[in-house]
Amino acid sequence: MVLSVNKLSPRKIARMGLLMAAALILSWVEAVLPFQIPIPGVKLGFANIITLVVLYQYSFPTALLFGILRVLLSSLFLGRLSGVLFGLCGTLLSVCGMAFLKRCRCFSSLSVSAAGAILHGVGQLTVASVLLTPSVWTMLPLMGISSAFCGIITWIPLKILGRYEVVFPSDGGKSLNKD
Amino acid sequence: MREKVKIWDFVLIAILVALCLSVWFLPKEQGNTVSISVDGTVVAVKNLDQDAVVDLSDGTQVLVENRTVRVVHSTCPDHLCEQMGKISACGQVILCVPNRISVEIRGEGVDGLVG
């Protein structure tokens, strides 16, 4: 629906390019940080802030495409192709879950961000349990707590971005789809 | 984006975290052996009672010491496997995603090299 060519205005293409650049920079920053969370699959998830911006501004299919492209490009740039399957499964699950929660009117973006982070970890564990060993599910408690924490932390900058008209237009993003 | 945090947010996050934590309450047995796999295929099984150093073909070094197991050296870019520390209880795992290595504690008692 949203991916049809006639709706891809030059403005949307330019904005998506900018957002993708921002997401890739955040992925890189996170990868070179001197401290890493010593649990496989758990990341601070700075780049997820941008996926959330896309989800709130555009739609679920756009956010899904954006998330998948971001994983492919960042693993290419960072030379971490071994993790691409993990990243894809995590992103797929997290974007689907976030879009679902956003539709439920009883939750705010805090839930969307936290649940997105947890689902990202669950997606990674799913791939690890298939490719490596099913025992990885014993890491679920640790992963759940730390992911929820990361999801709440990354929600704060999203909330700050939300104050700016440039990032989130007050008409709910309708103006973005116009030329 | 001008929405407020709702009570349901906390309910949902609490439920999701509780679901993740529920794994902790599954029955646990004591670990006897450690099995090391590459790409899902077991390459070495060691008894926890005997201290040992396992060298894998890609340069990864796994140390068995005082009934605990840890990765002491790895050729992977992130070295998360080294930072994961020691494991000793049945079902615990150390992963090295870039090198596709998993080290897990098991209950049954077999010793020796497989494959």
Ligand SMILES: [Zn+2]
């Ligand atoms: Zn490693």
